[in-house]
Amino acid sequence: MLKAQETLLEIDLNALEHNVTYLKSRIHSSTKFMAVVKSYAYGNAAVDIAKHLETLNADYFAVAYTYEGEQLRTSGVTTPILVLHPQAVSFNTLIENCLEPNLYSLKVLKEFVATAEVLNQKEYPVHLKFNTGLNRLGFSEAEIPEILSILKHTEAIKVTSLFSHMGASEDLNEKAFTIQQIETFKRISDLLLNQLPYKPMLHMCNTSGILNYPEAHFDMVRSGIGMYGFGNSEIENTHFKPITTLKTVISQIHHIPIGESVGYNRGYISDSPLTTATLPLGHADGIGREYGNGKGFVAINGQKAPIVGNTCMDMIMVDITNIDCQEGDEVIVFGDYPTAEEFAATANTISYELLTGLSQRIKRVVLK
Numbered sequence: 337m338l339k340a341q342e343t344l345l346e347i348d349l350n351a352l353e354h355n356v357t358y359l360k361s362r363i364h365s366s367t368k369f370m371a372v373v374k375s376y377a378y379g380n381a382a383v384d385i386a387k388h389l390e391t392l393n394a395d396y397f398a399v400a401y402t403y404e405g406e407q408l409r410t411s412g413v414t415t416p417i418l419v420l421h422p423q424a425v426s427f428n429t430l431i432e433n434c435l436e437p438n439l440y441s442l443k444v445l446k447e448f449v450a451t452a453e454v455l456n457q458k459e460y461p462v463h464l465k466f467n468t469g470l471n472r473l474g475f476s477e478a479e480i481p482e483i484l485s486i487l488k489h490t491e492a493i494k495v496t497s498l499f500s501h502m503g504a505s506e507d508l509n510e511k512a513f514t515i516q517q518i519e520t521f522k523r524i525s526d527l528l529l530n531q532l533p534y535k536p537m538l539h540m541c542n543t544s545g546i547l548n549y550p551e552a553h554f555d556m557v558r559s560g561i562g563m564y565g566f567g568n569s570e571i572e573n574t575h576f577k578p579i580t581t582l583k584t585v586i587s588q589i590h591h592i593p594i595g596e597s598v599g600y601n602r603g604y605i606s607d608s609p610l611t612t613a614t615l616p617l618g619h620a621d622g623i624g625r626e627y628g629n630g631k632g633f634v635a636i637n638g639q640k641a642p643i644v645g646n647t648c649m650d651m652i653m654v655d656i657t658n659i660d661c662q663e664g665d666e667v668i669v670f671g672d673y674p675t676a677e678e679f680a681a682t683a684n685t686i687s688y689e690l691l692t693g694l695s696q697r698i699k700r701v702v703l704k
């Protein structure tokens with residue numbers, strides 16, 4: 337561990353390895369593991385993480401957009417990469433980089449076949465996504481005949497996998513909904529498997545699906561948040577290690593007399609003497625205004641220091657009245673305490689949003 341002298345996002349590859357090992361212990365040894373590294377590996381550092389995951393035998397990667405996959409390829413990543421939400425405008429780039437598209441509608445399927453044919457592709461690997469209740473992306477069951485007819489009339493593509501996505505796998509109150517999704521997916525995939533001359537892989541589970549629905553692991557699972565250290569439940573969290581620590585440093589300490597204010601718009605007015613520390617981190621770094629005014633807190637020497645007043649663009653002020661600390665001391669914004677989940681909860685959001693919203697201007701330090 338480094339002692340921070342500026343704002344740093346520390347990424348612990350040993351913790352990543354711990355989490356992947358745990359996730360793999362929850363799936364059958366023959367089930368493939370797709371590592372979801374979209375959005376800079378949930379705000380971490382996609383290339384370092386993907387390269388380390390290759391050494392941990394990740395079978396597949398997933399990104400959201402073609403550009404993200406292109407960056408991985410440019411950095412030398414050779415594992416197959418599924419692009420979850422490709423746009424037709426980038427199909428040429430996608431093929432040039434050996435990226436594999438999620439085809440989720442008849443329009444996108446036809447557009448991709450057309451591009452693949454123009455580029456003289458043969459059996460180019462594609463993945464078909466079915467909507468089973470999330471109502472976000474995916475073919476409907478009724479479209480199966482037309483999908484089959486398109487597939488029959490082209491040699492340019494070959495379906496590597498059929499998949500779907502769970503809408504509430506972390507919420508056990510929605511178990512009936514998820515089981516319904518699983519049943520729908522089985523019905524759809526059976527229909528296709530019966531008609532196709534080869535056997536694509538099936539996959540449906542994200543991290544919470546892996547943990548809560550072992551009966552739905554099929555041929556492959558897709559994990560994002562679990563690899564980064566969160567199991568989406570208090571019990572599961574005990575098995576994971578957050579891989580990210582956001583650290584910063586005390587720039588300046590102020591002693592605020594009664595009646596003075598702190599920050600823009602006089603967001604805080606002291607009714608008792610207050611000591612504050614100013615930190616080099618603000619909403620431009622991804623710590624939004626929702627965290628201000630006493631909601632969010634950081635840890636200094638293990639003690640809770642709430643944010644005072646409004647979050648500025650590049651700074652926050654925190655209450656250190658009862659904390660023994662000095663200018664230059666290290667501050668933990670989130671890590672072991674508070675965790676990213678705890679910190680995010682103070683602004684009514686989730687670790688996914690907090691992590692992926694961290695600005696690229698924050699220096700990433702990868703610990704090996």
Ligand SMILES: *Cc1c(COP(=O)(O)O)cnc(C)c1O
Nearest residue numbers: 372501542543558559560561562
């Ligand atoms: C982001 C994403 C995942 C990963 O979900 P986690 O909850 O982070 O494990 C899996 N599948 C799809 C389709 C996704 O978009």
